[in-house]
Amino acid sequence: MTNNGVFNKLKKKLYDRSIDSEHILYILYFILTVLPYILTLTIIKLSWYIDSKLVNNLIYILFTIANILLVFYLLRNVKIYFKQRRILLMVVVSYSTLIFVMFMSAWVFLIIGNFVNFFSLHSIVFRHVIQTPALLVVQTMETFSIIFPNALIFITIVLVSMCLNTIIPNDLQPTNISYKKRIKRGLIKLVILFLFFFIMWIFSVVDKENFGTVSIFTTAFVFVCTPKTILILFSNLKNLNDIKISDEMLKRTEFLKLIYYEIVFSWSVSIYVFKNTKMLDKLNTSLQIFITLAIITILTLFYIKKNHDTIFKNWIVNDPENEDISNSDSVEE
Secondary structure, eight states, X not given: OOXXXXXXXXXXXXXXXXXHHHHHXXXXXXXXXHHHHHHHHHHHHHHHHOOOHHHHHHHHHHHHHHHHHHHHHHHHHHHHHHHTTOHHHHHHHHHXXXXXXXXXXXXXXXXXXXXXXXXXXXXXXXXXXXXXXXXXXXXXXXXXXXXXXXXXXXXXXXXXXXXXXXXXXXGGOBSSSOHHHHHHHHHHHHHHHHHHHHHHHHHHTOOTTTTTHHHHHHHHHHHHSSHHHHHHHHOOXXXXXXXXXOHHHHHHHHHHHHHHHHHHHHHHHHHHTSOOOSHHHHHHHHHHHHHHHHHHHHHHHHHHHHTHHHHSTTTOSOOHHHHHHHHHHHHHO
């Protein structure tokens, strides 16, 4: 496949208006906010090795122009998402735009300060700028380093939400659905998140001495988290033994179990490997491990989905569909 084909495929995936693509856009826009910080840091370090003030100022001007162009691009996207009523995405892009505007303003002031100093225009208006032309750039970097951890928290929530998408019904997956369905989707995720934090709370009081109690909870969870058990407990359907559960629902419940096992694994590593005793330390370590496992799981799922036929080609000995076809062919002969 050509690079063009891969790019078009990725672009199509990002703009297919599915809930997964929406989450990916959230993460990409937040990662984009790191760009001006990294470039600013790079340019500052680069300026240490360049003696020419003219060259440095040209670099500053080029970077500022690029920043301005990106601001206009982001503002255009804010307008588009507002018209499409993609409110959360609009808020995320607005946040990214604000970061770019902060850095753009800092660099504009730096360029003005250098220009004023170069021509010795010591007027009252520019006095503060003349004295410390790079001060606003430094302050902007410090401000960014303070507010960016909040973005990391949001990215963590988005990654968790992406994991939850696998157990959301198909009719709630698109982004262009009614507000009633969006609320329903949000409530489902909130219930699951409540269960998640409830489990985390249970684990917060667990240590080496009473870790065995987790096995009791695990047994109960695995017993309940099967489609047939859920139907028996919560539905009025009859003759459940004759009912065939859909493959999609079986996959979703198994994936939910996988998330649970990753939580248990993260917590056990926090207790037995890192030997944390304080609750916050245990939560922090286990959360970091779980996020790592969640990212690996998501990437693995994307890879397997893309190379499904190649990976599982030799796994299946008998394919019922192919057997039916071959049997029908033999009958016709």
